[in-house]
Amino acid sequence: MQEAFPLQLQETSEERVTYLDTFDWRLMDAGFTLVAASRGRQFRLTLFSNDGEAVESRSSRLPAFADDLEDERFRKALSKRAKIRRLLPQARAEWSRQLFAVLNEDEKTVARILVRNGKARVPEAHTLQPVSARLQLLPLKGYGTEQRKVATALRRVGATRAVPRNELHGILEGLGSPPERHSSSTVVQLAPELRADHAARIIHLELLKTLEVNLNGVLKDLDTEFLHEFRVAGRRARSALSQIKGVFPEPTVNRFGEEFRWLTTRTGPTRDVDVYLLKIPSYQDALPEGVRDELVPLVSFLEKKKRQRHRRLVRSLTSARYARLTDSWYEFLHEPKQEATPTPNAGRPIALVARERILRAFHKILKMGSGIGWDTPAESLHRLRIACKKLRYLLGFFQSLFPPETLNPLIKELKMLQDNLGDFNDLQVQSAALRAFAEEMMTTGVGPPATLMAMGQLMGQLEAEQVLERRAFHKRFGAFARRGNRQRFEEAFG
Amino acid sequence: MRVLATYNIKGGVGKTATAVNLAYLAALEGTRTLVWDLDPQGAASFYFRVKARVKGGGKGLVRGKTALDSRIKATDFPGLDLLPADFSYRHLDLELDDTRKPVKQIGKMLAPLSEEYELLIIDCAPSISLVSESVFRASDVLLVPTIPTPLALRTLLQLLRSLEGIRAKRLGVYPFFCMVDRRKSLHRRTADMAGEIPIPFLRARIPYSSLVEQMGIYRAPLHTFARSSLPARAYEGLWREIRRWIKKKRGYYTKG
Numbered sequence: 001m002q003e004a005f006p007l008q009l010q011e012t013s014e015e016r017v018t019y020l021d022t023f024d025w026r027l028m029d030a031g032f033t034l035v036a037a038s039r040g041r042q043f044r045l046t047l048f049s050n051d052g053e054a055v056e057s058r059s060s061r062l063p064a065f066a067d068d069l070e071d072e073r074f075r076k077a078l079s080k081r082a083k084i085r086r087l088l089p090q091a092r093a094e095w096s097r098q099l100f101a102v103l104n105e106d107e108k109t110v111a112r113i114l115v116r117n118g119k120a121r122v123p124e125a126h127t128l129q130p131v132s133a134r135l136q137l138l139p140l141k142g143y144g145t146e147q148r149k150v151a152t153a154l155r156r157v158g159a160t161r162a163v164p165r166n167e168l169h170g171i172l173e174g175l176g177s178p179p180e181r182h183s184s185s186t187v188v189q190l191a192p193e194l195r196a197d198h199a200a201r202i203i204h205l206e207l208l209k210t211l212e213v214n215l216n217g218v219l220k221d222l223d224t225e226f227l228h229e230f231r232v233a234g235r236r237a238r239s240a241l242s243q244i245k246g247v248f249p250e251p252t253v254n255r256f257g258e259e260f261r262w263l264t265t266r267t268g269p270t271r272d273v274d275v276y277l278l279k280i281p282s283y284q285d286a287l288p289e290g291v292r293d294e295l296v297p298l299v300s301f302l303e304k305k306k307r308q309r310h311r312r313l314v315r316s317l318t319s320a321r322y323a324r325l326t327d328s329w330y331e332f333l334h335e336p337k338q339e340a341t342p343t344p345n346a347g348r349p350i351a352l353v354a355r356e357r358i359l360r361a362f363h364k365i366l367k368m369g370s371g372i373g374w375d376t377p378a379e380s381l382h383r384l385r386i387a388c389k390k391l392r393y394l395l396g397f398f399q400s401l402f403p404p405e406t407l408n409p410l411i412k413e414l415k416m417l418q419d420n421l422g423d424f425n426d427l428q429v430q431s432a433a434l435r436a437f438a439e440e441m442m443t444t445g446v447g448p449p450a451t452l453m454a455m456g457q458l459m460g461q462l463e464a465e466q467v468l469e470r471r472a473f474h475k476r477f478g479a480f481a482r483r484g485n486r487q488r489f490e491e492a493f494g
Numbered sequence: 495m496r497v498l499a500t501y502n503i504k505g506g507v508g509k510t511a512t513a514v515n516l517a518y519l520a521a522l523e524g525t526r527t528l529v530w531d532l533d534p535q536g537a538a539s540f541y542f543r544v545k546a547r548v549k550g551g552g553k554g555l556v557r558g559k560t561a562l563d564s565r566i567k568a569t570d571f572p573g574l575d576l577l578p579a580d581f582s583y584r585h586l587d588l589e590l591d592d593t594r595k596p597v598k599q600i601g602k603m604l605a606p607l608s609e610e611y612e613l614l615i616i617d618c619a620p621s622i623s624l625v626s627e628s629v630f631r632a633s634d635v636l637l638v639p640t641i642p643t644p645l646a647l648r649t650l651l652q653l654l655r656s657l658e659g660i661r662a663k664r665l666g667v668y669p670f671f672c673m674v675d676r677r678k679s680l681h682r683r684t685a686d687m688a689g690e691i692p693i694p695f696l697r698a699r700i701p702y703s704s705l706v707e708q709m710g711i712y713r714a715p716l717h718t719f720a721r722s723s724l725p726a727r728a729y730e731g732l733w734r735e736i737r738r739w740i741k742k743k744r745g746y747y748t749k750g
Contacts, residue, residue, distance in 0.1 A: 056573075058524060073526075073609055101570070106713075108543035109570045141575055142567030 005150055007113070011099040018062060018092050019168045022085035023223050025179050030081045033167045036062055045069075047078055050164045052139050063087055084278070086223035090179075091171050093120035094128060102150055110146035112138040113154075120171050131174045134167070135159050180213060189400045192351035197247040197343070199350035200240065201333045203397050207237045208329060219314055224274040227313075231271055234263045239393045243357055246345035252332060259325045266316040273306040276433065286461055287454055294454040301441055354398040355493040361391040362489050369477045378428060381473065385421035388414060406492045413485055420469060420476040427466040431459045495608040496740045498615050498635040503649050505620035508639045508672040510537040511706050511716070512732070513617035516637075518715035519733040520613050521574035528566065528575045528611040532586075532629070533619040536579035542569045543713050544578050551582035555603060556589040562603055563610070571715075575611075587624045596624050597660075601632035613740065622656055630662040635739055639672035639700070642684035650691060666739055670696035670732060698732035701725055 020034045021027045027034055031050045036043040036059070043062060048054035057074035064086055066079035095118040101109040114136045119128035137154060139147050154160045172178055188206050190199050210233035217226030238260035241253050280299055284292040316322060345353050368384045395411055438455050441447030447455075479485070500513045513529060521527045531538035536546025544567045554560035566575050590596040604614065616629055630636060638653065640646050650669055657667065669691065675681050688695045700706075703725040705716060712719045716726050 106543045106545075109568075140568040142565070 004153060006103045006107075008101045008103055009098060010101045010112075011097070013097050013099075015095045015097055016092070017095065019090050019171065020062070020087040021090045021168060022082050023088055023217060023225060024085070024181070026083065026085060027081050028166050028169055028179065031166065032081055034078065034087065035167075045074065047074065048167075050166050052137065052164070054138075062089070085225060088222055089123045090168060091120055091122055091175070092128075093131070093171065094118050102146070104146065109140065110143040111140055111150050113150075114138055120175060122172070122175055122177050125175075129175060131171055134170075187399050188397065190350055190398070192401055193349045195346065196244070196348050196350045196353040197346035199353075200244045200247045203240055203244075204237060204329075205333050207233045207240070208326065208333065211237075211326065215317065219317060221310055224278065227267060227271055227274065231264065231267045234260055234267065236393050236396075238264065239390055240397060243361065243390055243394055244345075244353065244397070245357065246343050247353070248346075249342060256325075256329055256332075259321075259329075262321070263325070266313060270306065270309040270313045272433070273302055273309055276430075276437075277302050277306065279430070283458055287457060291450075291454045291457070294448075294450045297441070297446060297448055297451045298437065298455060301437065301446055350398075351401050354394070354401055358391065358394050358398070359489070359493045361387065361394055362493075365391060366481055366486070369481060372473075372477070374474075378424075381421060381470075382425055385418070385425055388418045388421060392418060402492065406488075410485075410488060410492060413480055417476050417480045420473055424466060424469040424473065427462045427469060431462040431466070434459050434462070495604075495611050496613050496635070497604065497633040498613065498637060498736070498740065499618055499629050499633045500615065500637045500639065501618040501620075501626065501629070501653075502638055502640070503620055503622055503653055504641075504646065507641050507646070508700060508706065509533075509620070510541070510617050511709060512637060512639050512672070512700070512729075513615050514538055514541045514709070515716050515726075515729040516733050516736070517574055517613075517615045518571060518717055519730060520615075520737075521571055522717075524573060525612045526573050526610065527613045527615065528577060528607065529569075530577040530614060530616045531579035532583060532616055532625070533579055534581050534583040535619070536581070537710075538617045539576065539578040541709055541713055541715070542567075542576050544569070544576050546579040546581070548578055548580035548582075551580050552586045553582065553589050556586065556593060556599060558603075562607060583619070590624045590628060597628050597631050600625075600628040604632055622653075627660055630657065630660055630665055633662070633665055635736065636665055636667045637736065638667065638669040640669050640695075641673050642671050642681045642688075644684060644687070647684065647687060647691060654692065667693060668696050668736065668739065669693070671699040673702045674699045675702040696732065696735050698728055698735055700728045700732065 015037050017035050017037045020036060027047075033048055033050075035046045035048075037046070039058075041060070043059050045057045045059055045063070046054050047056075055074050055077050057069060057071040059069060063069050063078075065084065066075055066082045066087070067084075069075040069078065095116040098115045100113040100115070102111040102113065104110050115133065116136075117133045118131065120131045121128045135154070137147065137151055137160065151160070169179065188203050190202065211230060214226045214230040214233070217223060218230050221227075238257060241248070241257050241260065277299070280295060280302075284295055287295070365384065365387050368380070368387055372380050372384065392411070392414055395407065395414070399407060434455050438447060438452050442452065498516070500509045500516075502509055510533065517527050517529045529538055529542075531546070539546040548555065548560075548565050550560040550565075555562060555565070562577060566577050568574075569576050590599050593599045595602075607614065616633065618626055618629055638650060640650050654667065657665075671685055671688075674685065685699070701724055703723070705720045705723050706725050708719070709716055716723070716729065720726055
């Protein structure tokens, strides 16, 4: 190595760094790592791809969101991957660094090699653990040919891998805590002949796990997505209880159904404010340019509301009732499997039960939807939306039982109908909420007339959009209920 | 991206040393900086130890066949890149003349770089030509290193007159004294004559020093081997002064 490429030690230094990523590892999944290195009172931020392409910037504090950063180029590169999600510390490390320059015949640097030794920890851990040393080839613009030669030489001596890995991923694995996924849409693997009650237990355990892993993020309000996932997991659990019928004893279903309903009502208010806060940019876009800033009082009103509601939510989720719910639910799901079948479906194979339940939910939608005319009240569309959601959840729970090429077109068709119903409902809820907010802002004296007028303008727009969605519904439902789609459903699950 | 060009009709006045040292100081402060060595002699490229060769030559760049970005080389200093010189740049005039709007061509070529770099320093070749006119049109700041002799002041006046005929609205012209030798009474007297030039000189004066010439031996910016020398400090003063003007100007390319 040394003979072929003269190396020069350029710098040795110590460095303390924090690795940042979103709760759902968006940077890692896109093949990037974001590192903040303390430099006195500043941080040097580096966003680098797995093969070493990097952008750098400086910041006076650890960024919580991509939008916090002033440097336009860095902000763009980061928000392209992290979007609106919060950047959370995912690991900390202390490195001893040695930076070598690879020189050409003019003693010009054509590449750099960074060697690091050190220790790391996940944010929750108190002590640092040694991690394996890292050798990295840092590219220099315009010297691709030289780099490829150096890279080949490094691989030949076994110093680097052919396929570069994600740095944060490597560190977390080295620490024995690979990145956790928090989503309730995780596919549960089920064997078709599995007893239905066992299958239901597996599904519920997965949902309970989702509740648990998101709880901390909800309590600390790290990112709105934690509450969203938490809430969806609770709703799915409730839906699974009522939809996978006849597998658990009646009293159990009733008791936990009631508890999960309670959980949904507790999490709703905070999620609602979250949604409005997230919608503010699109509201601003919908307004004429001169009026956009009038929404600022609405933002501070919502932020105050968010704090109040979040405090209440924390009280609910740290209550004895919540602890009892999760503890006893966990206990029930882990009960030794009984041989006797006290309930009609418990002992049947899950594939059969799944087919029945899915078809039943599908027929219900067809029946409800065909009864909706041009003048049917909005309430019926709302009920149809819920019925669609139940079917969607069922398809999700039992995804592993059916081939994807059968399932995906059906899900796609259902999703289009759901989007239409969801938008319709959203618009209605939004304009009603804006009206309620406006009234409250007026009575508490925090709503300047210009703000209230801007909100009025928004409500008008939302209502106009709602009319359009309502018109689109009939076409959408017609497509969903057409014979071809019905046949596909019957064939897949009949 | 702000564009700064170092230029003089005369050669050998410290143009390249100014471009290289200011670029180094800018990058040291964290400004993402690119130097374009537009002088076919390739002195700036030599200082940065980069081969003065651009694949496809000036022709490829002007005709849009090769993107400027693909020919950029990183220097040994973080945040400081170089677009090297090429001997074919001596025909750049002819190449520009072949384009539809020659005087706007350089600006057009630079536009894609505007996001990646905050500062572009163009080291121009001496002489007045289509190339220099196109550079003036694309620049925010024109730095004119001037040796304090009557002849040099006359050349500066010539330049200012020729600039009057060029539509380069956002260009600010900043002459400053370079290679100043306090021992020469001629230099002292000429420096006092600066009042005859219709635009003010910058305050910084770069002294004559063999250290500046040694940049060619070390093949590196002055600060890397003589950080606290007099000329190094003079360049720092020049950078502080010019930085203000760069920041004040609204960038042309920042609009996207």
